[in-house]
Each structure stands twice: as structure tokens, then as C-alpha cells.
Amino acid sequence: xxxxxxxxxxxxxxxxxxxxxxxxxxxxxxxxxxxxxxxxxxxxxxxxxxxxxxxxxxxxxxxxxxxxxxxxxxxxxxxxxxxxxxxxxxxxxxxxxxxxxxxxxxxxxxxxxxxxxxxxxxxxxxxxxxxxxxxxxxxxxxxxxxxxxxxxxxxxxxxxxxxxxxxxxxxxxxxxxxxxxxxxxxxxxxxxxxxxxxxxxxxxxxxxxxxxxxxxxxxxxxxxxxxxxxxxxxxxxxxxxxxxxxxxxxxxxxxxxxxxxxxxxxxxxxxxxxxx
Numbered sequence: 001x002x003x004x005x006x007x008x009x010x011x012x013x014x015x016x017x018x019x020x021x022x023x024x025x026x027x028x029x030x031x032x033x034x035x036x037x038x039x040x041x042x043x044x045x046x047x048x049x050x051x052x053x054x055x056x057x058x059x060x061x062x063x064x065x066x067x068x069x070x071x072x073x074x075x076x077x078x079x080x081x082x083x084x085x086x087x088x089x090x091x092x093x094x095x096x097x098x099x100x101x102x103x104x105x106x107x108x109x110x111x112x113x114x115x116x117x118x119x120x121x122x123x124x125x126x127x128x129x130x131x132x133x134x135x136x137x138x139x140x141x142x143x144x145x146x147x148x149x150x151x152x153x154x155x156x157x158x159x160x161x162x163x164x165x166x167x168x169x170x171x172x173x174x175x176x177x178x179x180x181x182x183x184x185x186x187x188x189x190x191x192x193x194x195x196x197x198x199x200x201x202x203x204x205x206x207x208x209x210x211x212x213x214x215x216x217x218x219x220x221x222x223x224x225x226x227x228x229x230x231x232x233x234x235x236x237x238x239x240x241x242x243x244x245x246x247x248x249x250x251x252x253x254x255x256x257x258x259x260x261x262x263x264x265x266x267x268x269x270x271x272x273x274x275x276x
Contacts, residue, residue, distance in 0.1 A: 005086045016116060017254055017267065024076050028054055028159065029052035029053065029054055029055075029219070030053055030054060030055040030089065030090060030187075030188070030220050031051075031076065031087070031088070031089050031188070031222075032051070032052050032053075032086070032087070032088045032173075033049045033050060033051040033052075033072075033085065033086075033087050034050055034074075034085055034086040034087075034088075035048055035049070035050065035084065035085035036048075036050075036075075036084070036085035036086070036087060037049075037082060037083050037084045037193075038068070038071055038075075038080065038082050038083050038196065039083060039084055039226070040190075041188055044244050045068040045071050045244055046068045046071060046072060046082070046241075046244050047243075047244040047245050048085075048245070049072065049085070049245075049246060050246070051239060051246065051249070053088065053222060054220070055220055056214075056218055056219075056220060057220060057221070057236040057237065058210070058214050058220075058221040058222075058223060058234050058235060058236050059212070059221070059222050059223070059237050059238065059239070060222075060223045060225060060230075060231045060234065060237070060238040060239075061073065061222065061223070061224050061225075061226065061233070061238070061239055061241065061244065062226060062228075062231060062238055062239065062240045062241070063240060063241035064226060064242075064266075065224065065226070067241040067242060067243075068241050068244055069224040069225075069243075070115075070192055070224055072093040072191075072224075072241070073190045073192065073222055073224055075087055075094075076089065076106075076110060076188070076190065076222075077106070077107055077110055077112060077190070078094070078096070078097065078103045078107070078125060081095070082095065084273070089106060089188075090238045092106065092242040094106065097162035107182075108136060108184055108186075109186050109187045109188060110186050110187070110189075110190065111178075111181030111182055111183075111184070111188070111189040111190070111219075112181060112189075112190045113174075113178050113181045113189065113190065113191045113192060113194055114177065114192055115192045115193040115194075115196055116196070117156035117173040117176070117177035118177065118195075119165045119173060119176060119177055119180070120165075120227065121164075121165055121166065123165075123183070124161060124163060124164060125152070125157070125160050125161055125162075125163045125164070125165065125168070125176050126145075126148050126152070126160075126161030126162065128165070128176060128177075128180050129148045129151050129152060129161075129179045129180045129183055130144050130145075130148050130183070131178070131183075132180065132181065132183040132184050132241045133148075133183050139182070143229065146168070147183070148161060148179075148183075149161065149177040149181075151182045151183055152176070152177065152179045154182060154213065155175040155178050155179045155182075155209060155213075156175060156209070157172060157175050157176060157179060160172075160176070169202075170197060170198050170202065171202035171205060171206065174194060174195075174206055175206075175209065177199070178194075178209070178213075179274070182213075182217075185217075187219060187220060188219065188220045188221075188222070189213075189214075189219050189220070189221050189222075190221075190222045190224070191210060191221065191222070191223045191224065191225075191227055192224045193224060193227075194206050194207075194210065194223065194224075194225065194230070195207065195227045195229075195230050196223065196227075200229060200247055203227065203229060203230060204233065206230070207229070207230045207233035207234050209231060210223065210230075210233075211233060211234045214221055214234070221234070223235070228267070231252060231255075232252055235251070235252050236251070237249065237250060237251055238250070238251070238252060238255055240255070240260075240262065240263060240266060242262040247260055247262050247263070248260055248262075248263050253265055
């Protein structure tokens with residue numbers, strides 16, 4: 001695979017250089033949240049968030065609507081800023097970034113799959129995937145065309161370059177958007193509700209694709225969702241947000257066994273129902 005247009009040596013160990021593992025490598029946290037707080041006016045969204053994401057793992061952030069899942073991940077690309085606390089990616093303290101120039105390298109190393117795909121309707125599928133390359137690299141048209149075909153093949157959409165987004169099904173739209181997220185060979189991929197609006201079978205296909213890409217590309221993946229089927233398919237570890245706090249952190253199997261009342265409610269465990 002071709003090298004990315006920028007290299008962040010300060011990210012520490014490159015997950016591409018390591019063999020995939022069944023679980024996280026505790027010695028190598030890539031992303032660290034320390035005491036992170038965020039409010040919007042009087043609404044407290046995140047409180048005292050402490051979390052490490054390890055190089056090469058898939059971490060799922062679970063929570064109900066409005067629990068702060070997307071706010072938490074959007075901080076990693078500068079779409080939101082914490083009110084207090086520290087967020088580091090590799091050796092970089094991102095709260096110290098002051099301008100788009102400061103953010104450039106990290107953003108180029110981070111693929112972001114937006115909820116709803118967010119493809120440009122005025123462009124073909126191939127042009128959508130090529131867009132980040134055209135904007136951020138000196139690559140020739142031939143090299144870009146080769147890489148567009150490569151990325152679409154990776155997500156199971158070979159030979160769709162000339163199609164319009166309106167011709168794609170919901171699952172195909174999500175795959176095309178993922179191919180665009182892969183365009184610059186990111187070290188980190190953030191998935192925001194990747195199965196929202198999809199039927200269970202298509203959702204499982206997306207989940208299997210996320211899992212396969214994490215293992216073959218050795219990327220670090222963060223998946224924001226409320227979908228337990230997806231979580232079971234992709235998570236090395238998961239955390240549950242509730243009322244701004246992390247109330248659980250562990251494996252999916254540990255999640256199923258947790259006695260925390262919000263975990264039980266999230267799983268719809270009838271044993272937790274209390275008589276009035």
C-alpha cells in the first residue's frame with residue numbers, strides 16, 4: 001500500500017507495523033482522555049472522562065441518544081473542544097492546537113465516517129473517494145485513479161467509480177463513504193453510527209467489514225453506536241456513557257455480565273425491573 005501524504009512520528013508505535021491482536025496492547029495507548037469535561041450552556045455532556053484507546057484495537061462507545069458519544073469522538077478532529085482536561089494522540093496534546101495548520105497532520109491521519117455517509121451528490125462515487133487525495137496530495141491522476149479503485153475494492157464496491165450516489169443502496173452508500181475515509185491511509189478511523197438506518201443483515205455486513213479492515217489494515221478504530229449487534233461483532237472493548245459519565249469499560253462478554261443498573265437497562269434485562 002502506498003504511504004500516506006503525511007507521517008505523524010509522534011503518534012508513537014505505528015499500528016500498521018504490528019501484527020493484529022485479539023485484544024489491546026496495554027503498553028501502547030494511542031489516544032488518552034484525562035479528566036475531560038464538556039458542557040453546552042447549562043447542559044453537562046461529559047464529566048471526568050478517563051479513557052485510553054490502544055493502537056490497533058476497536059473500541060466501541062455505547063450510549064443512548066444525547067449521551068455525548070459523538071461529542072467525545074468529534075474532539076479528536078477539532079469539531080468540539082473540551083472545557084477542561086487533557087486529550088493526547090500519540091505524544092500530541094491536542095488542546096494545545098490553535099489553528100487548522102496545527103490540526104492538519106492529525107486530521108489527515110484520521111478517517112471519519114459520518115452518520116448518513118455525507119457523500120457529495122454532485123460527484124460520482126469515484127470522485128467522492130478521490131476528493132481527499134485531490135485536496136491533500138500531489139499524486140497524479142493515474143495514481144489517484146488506481147487508489148480509488150483500490151479503496152472501493154477494499155469495501156466490496158469494485159467497478160462502481162462511475163455510479164452516482166443516488167444509484168446506491170443504503171449499505172452501498174455507507175461502504176462508499178468508508179472508502180473515502182480510507183483514501184489517505186489513516187491510522188485512526190472513527191465510525192459515527194455506521195449501521196444507523198440499515199436493516200440487520202446489511203448492518204452485520206458493515207460490522208464484518210469494519211472488523212476485517214481493522215485486522216487487515218491494522219488501524220485503530222473507534223465506533224460510536226447504540227447497536228448491540230454491531231458491538232458484539234466488532235468490539236475488542238467497549239465503554240458505556242450515561243449522564244455524561246463512563247459507567248462501564250471492558251469486553252463485550254464482561255458487559256453482558258455487568259451488574260451496573262444502567263448496563264442492565266441498556267440490555268433490557270427484565271430482572272432489573274422493580275415493582276412499584
